[in-house]
Amino acid sequence: MDQSITQPYAMGLLMVMLLAFLMSLTLLRSLMCRQSSHNLIALIFATIIVGLSYLAVTQGLPITYGIWLSILAPTIMTWYFKQDNKKWQPQVRH
Structure with missing residues (x-):
């Protein structure tokens, strides 16, 4: 019995x-x-990316590539939060 x-x-x-x-x-x-x-x-976008990376591995993509693909989820989430933060920062006028 294979237990891998x-x-x-x-x-x-x-x-x-x-x-x-x-x-x-x-x-x-x-x-x-x-x-x-x-x-x-941002959480919905990240969840979609995580789901797609899992789906890619189940379809035969090596897990290494799936993990690299899943790294896009927190990266895009952080970028999206940064874009949102720009709206909350006070505008400096010269």
């Missing part, structure tokens, strides 16, 4: 941990920026 862990199973475990991290990040940011509606949008 498959790549989709390992990727699934990694994606669950990544999603837990991204949800924690979103929750903390929503506590700091209550008026921002971009928190949920």
Whole structure:
């Protein structure tokens, strides 16, 4: 009986941990920026990316590439938060 862990199973475990991290990040940011509606949008984008990276591994893409693809989720989420932060920063006039 073969007891090895498959790549989709390992990727699934990694994606669950990544999603837990991204949800924690979103929750903390929503506590700091209550008026921002971009928190949920960023989490949805990140979840889609995580889902696509998992799907790619289940379709035969090596797990290494799936992990690299999943790194886009926190990167895009952070970029989206940074764009939103620009709206909240005071404008300096000269």
